[in-house]
Amino acid sequence: MxxxxxxxxxxxxxxxxxxxxxxxxxxxxxxxxxxxxxxVRKGEALHRAGDSFCNVYAVRTGSFKKLSLxxxxxxxxxxxxxxxxxxxxxxxxxxxxxxxxxxxEDSSVCVMPFHLLEWLSREVKAVQSHVYxxxxxxxxxxxxxxxxxGTMAADERVASFLLDLSRRWRARAYSxxxxxxxxxxxxxxxxxxxxxxxVSRILSRFQRQRLITVNGRExxxxxxxxxxxxxxxxx
Numbered sequence: 001m002x003x004x005x006x007x008x009x010x011x012x013x014x015x016x017x018x019x020x021x022x023x024x025x026x027x028x029x030x031x032x033x034x035x036x037x038x039x040v041r042k043g044e045a046l047h048r049a050g051d052s053f054c055n056v057y058a059v060r061t062g063s064f065k066k067l068s069l070x071x072x073x074x075x076x077x078x079x080x081x082x083x084x085x086x087x088x089x090x091x092x093x094x095x096x097x098x099x100x101x102x103x104x105e106d107s108s109v110c111v112m113p114f115h116l117l118e119w120l121s122r123e124v125k126a127v128q129s130h131v132y133x134x135x136x137x138x139x140x141x142x143x144x145x146x147x148x149x150g151t152m153a154a155d156e157r158v159a160s161f162l163l164d165l166s167r168r169w170r171a172r173a174y175s176x177x178x179x180x181x182x183x184x185x186x187x188x189x190x191x192x193x194x195x196x197x198x199v200s201r202i203l204s205r206f207q208r209q210r211l212i213t214v215n216g217r218e219x220x221x222x223x224x225x226x227x228x229x230x231x232x233x234x235x
Contacts, residue, residue, distance in 0.1 A: 012073055013172070025097040025125075036110075036111050037060055037108050037109060037110045037111060038057075038108065038109050038111055039106070039107070039108045040062075040064075040103040040107050040108065040109065041103060042103050042104065042105050042106050042107075043102065043136070044102070044103055044104065045092075045100055045101060045102050045103075046064065046087065046088075046101040046102075046109060046156065047088065047097045047100070047101050048097065048100050049064075049067075049068070049096075049097055049098055049099050049100055050096055050097065051091075051096060051097045052095065052096060053088070053091030053092065053094070053095050053097055053113060053114065054113060054114060055088060055098055055099060055111050055113055055114060056086060056087070056088045056089060056112045056114055056117060056134075057080060057087040057088050057101075057109040057110065057111060058084065058086050058087070058109060058110040058112065059081050059083050059084060059085050059087060059096075059107065059108075059109055060083065060087070060108040060109055060110050061083060061107055061108045062083070062104070062105045062106060062107020062108060063080065063082045063083075063103070063104045063105060063107060063182040064079060064080070064081045064087065064101050064102060064103055064104060064107060065077050065080055065081075065102050065104055065183060065187060065191075066078050066079035066080075066081065066087075066099045066100070066101055066102075067099055067101075067102060068098070068099045068100075068155060070207065075100075075190075076190050077183075077187050077188075077190040077191040077193075078099065078145065078191065079141065079145070079191070080104075080182075080183060080191065082168060082169075082172070083102075083172060084181075086134045086137070086138070087101055087109065087157075088101070089134060089135060089138050090138075092114070097190045104182040104183055104187075105182055107190055117131065126159060145191075149192070152231075152232070154192075154194055154198055154202060155199065155202055155205075155230055156230060156231050156232055157192045157193070157194065157233035158192065158194070158199060158202045158203065158206070159206070159211075159227050159228075160231040160232040161188065161191070161192060162212065162219065162221065162227060163224075163227060163228060163231055165177070165179060165181075165219075166221055166224075176221070177220060177221045178219070178220045178221075179218075179219055180217050180219070181217040181218075181219060182217075185199045185200055185203075186199075206227070206230075209226070210222055210223060211223045211226045211227045211228075211230070212227070
């Protein structure tokens with residue numbers, strides 16, 4: 001893949017990536033689109049709100065949080081991204097990124113220059129379909145966040161959050177029942193619109209109810225049906 005010396009063809013995230021090269025006419029189209037990848041150390045920013053928009057990214061390894069500035073000047077976590085997820089799409093509308101993207105651990109991303117993405121979208125129908133799919137997924141993600149914050153009680157938010165993480169790990173062929181929270185409880189609380197103490201209290205209650213076990217950041221889901229019931233979802 002570009003100057004990195006690796007290829008999308010050999011990437012372990014190939015089946016799960018937002019831009020899956022299997023659906024393109026040839027591997028060279030992917031080489032044209034993905035010019036390289038960038039390492040981002042834990043706590044460093046991939047981009048900051050207000051930076052000029054140049055690239056769309058796909059998480060290759062690791063994970064990120066998205067920080068948005070609230071009207072009162074506070075930062076709020078508005079998303080978490082793991083391997084295969086697209087990032088940076090919020091810069092398309094204005095030509096500037098609308099949020100900070102901060103690495104939760106040592107991570108890497110594939111870099112897709114947007115002008116090449118636009119050009120390939122016009123030339124290759126499969127790329128155009130990918131762009132539409134990425135934009136649609138981001139809209140669905142944001143609608144889900146709005147529903148989470150606007151209509152759900154605290155217990156429902158935490159249960160839905162854990163189930164969403166489980167679903168995302170399952171989709172990437174990792175264990176859906178045992179995983180590590182890459183974010184702190186404070187960051188999870190910021191995303192869920194809850195205080196740190198509330199998140200900790202709910203996790204402890206879920207553990208007493210034998211829905212999950214918690215060991216630091218390690219989560220094990222014991223009762224999917226029960227957790228889904230709390231989240232007001234069908235098991």
